[in-house]
Amino acid sequence: MKKILVTGGAGFIGSAVIRQFINETDCSVVNLDKLTYAGNLQSLVSIADNPRYKFEHVDICDGGQLTRVFREHQPDAVMHLAAESHVDRSISGPADFIETNIVGTYILLEASRNYWNSLDAQRKSAFRFHHISTDEVYGSLGDSGFFTETTAYEPNSPYSASKASSDHLVRAWHHTYGFPVVTTNCSNNYGSHQFPEKLIPLVILNAVNGKPLPIYGKGDNIRDWLYVDDHASALRLVLERGKLGETYNIGGWNEKTNLEVVHSICAILDDLHPQGAPHTQLITYVADRPGHDKRYAIDANKIANDLGWKPQETFETGLRKTVEWYLANDDWVKGVTSGEYQKWMKQNYGDRKTS
Ligand code: NAD
Numbered sequence: 364m365k366k367i368l369v370t371g372g373a374g375f376i377g378s379a380v381i382r383q384f385i386n387e388t389d390c391s392v393v394n395l396d397k398l399t400y401a402g403n404l405q406s407l408v409s410i411a412d413n414p415r416y417k418f419e420h421v422d423i424c425d426g427g428q429l430t431r432v433f434r435e436h437q438p439d440a441v442m443h444l445a446a447e448s449h450v451d452r453s454i455s456g457p458a459d460f461i462e463t464n465i466v467g468t469y470i471l472l473e474a475s476r477n478y479w480n481s482l483d484a485q486r487k488s489a490f491r492f493h494h495i496s497t498d499e500v501y502g503s504l505g506d507s508g509f510f511t512e513t514t515a516y517e518p519n520s521p522y523s524a525s526k527a528s529s530d531h532l533v534r535a536w537h538h539t540y541g542f543p544v545v546t547t548n549c550s551n552n553y554g555s556h557q558f559p560e561k562l563i564p565l566v567i568l569n570a571v572n573g574k575p576l577p578i579y580g581k582g583d584n585i586r587d588w589l590y591v592d593d594h595a596s597a598l599r600l601v602l603e604r605g606k607l608g609e610t611y612n613i614g615g616w617n618e619k620t621n622l623e624v625v626h627s628i629c630a631i632l633d634d635l636h637p638q639g640a641p642h643t644q645l646i647t648y649v650a651d652r653p654g655h656d657k658r659y660a661i662d663a664n665k666i667a668n669d670l671g672w673k674p675q676e677t678f679e680t681g682l683r684k685t686v687e688w689y690l691a692n693d694d695w696v697k698g699v700t701s702g703e704y705q706k707w708m709k710q711n712y713g714d715r716k717t718s
């Protein structure tokens with residue numbers, strides 16, 4: 364049985380990874396999370412009482428706390444998902460992105476490397492540091508072509524530049540110190556438990572509430588969508604079988620314009636949650652995102668050919684499941700949007716020391 368330290372496990376993708384580990388394997392998980400606005404322990408209630416799950420309320424920028432966590436929990440691997448993740452927020456306030464995504468990754472790498480150096484030979488050679496990153500590090504595509512693992516880095520937003528920096532740090536720690544890393548770069552995820560600042564949950568909830576559906580620019584920017592549980596299964600496979608020092612791109616071969624995505628959500632809601640008029644009438648064109656990347660598309664052949672991974676959900680099945688989840692989980696939605704979650708977090712963790 365392995366013990367995995369997951370950073371950012373209270374977030375959208377991290378919580379999906381943890382639910383899979385606890386429900387589908389015999390691994391133990393330590394969830395290390397600062398609980399920013401995007402971190403939500405309600406996403407883990409289904410597994411929170413499992414004896415193989417532990418939570419540590421820690422900031423990855425706090426090297427002393429990281430050292431304590433490694434000493435107390437003695438993990439076999441780290442999966443690093445903690446990050447500031449929203450492009451729009453990185454444009455209005457880049458500081459947190461530099462701090463967590465770059466400085467935090469550096470501090471985590473050093474704490475992990477010190478711990479790794481203390482292990483006996485067998486555990487040292489089995490140890491893995493898995494860095495979870497994004498396809499946005501490659502910049503923007505024109506009408507044709509795909510991002511491969513050898514595409515040059517050309518990050519365009521403060522978010523993608525901070526993630527690109529963290530990828531380079533991880534690469535350097537492998538090259539210089541022989542630190543055992545694998546890195547993955549994934550396309551846009553969607554699914555349950557995503558904070559409703561991102562396109563798909565924002566549009567679902569606005570449509571249900573009769574609010575405008577904001578489309579940046581003309582709505583013709585293209586994203587390549589992957590259901591979050593498919594991403595989680597790919598991450599588990601790369602952790603288990605990925606080659607040290609290698610990068611794997613993860614994507615679902617699901618390119619859609621933003622307008623197509625919004626129309627699909629509206630059609631599902633017209634069916635599941637009819638409100639008299641078609642939901643598309645709520646579509647509202649708004650000012651474009653500054654520096655808005657035109658198109659992302661992942662070539663996922665390497666992970667398919669080398670590790671045998673392929674996604675289970677089509678965009679149609681995954682999107683329907685996602686809409687159904689948001690319709691059925693009003694409590695979760697209220698918890699993250701009404702400020703109640705913030706109050707709850709303060710009550711539960713506000714006075715608790717992490718040491
Ligand atoms: P998210 O914003 O939903 O969750 C991020 C989590 O990290 C939250 O629980 C937050 O509390 C935690 N966190 C933030 N700063 C922290 C800090 N300093 N110390 C400890 N914890 C901290 O993000 P997500 O969408 O789940 O993304 C997870 C990772 O996957 C990120 O690294 C992101 O760059 C990457 N990624 C995301 C997508 C996507 O479509 N969402 C696609 C590819 C890659």
Ligand code: DAU
Binds near residue numbers: 451497561565579580
């Ligand atoms: O590609 C992977 C990346 O996908 C991840 O690394 C990021 O963490 C994740 O947030 C996501 O980034 P995007 O910027 O692509 O996601 P977002 O949901 O913010 O936007 C998707 C597209 O929809 C993008 O072209 C901008 C557009 N958009 C977004 C919002 C929030 C709108 O048109 N209206 C909106 O209100």
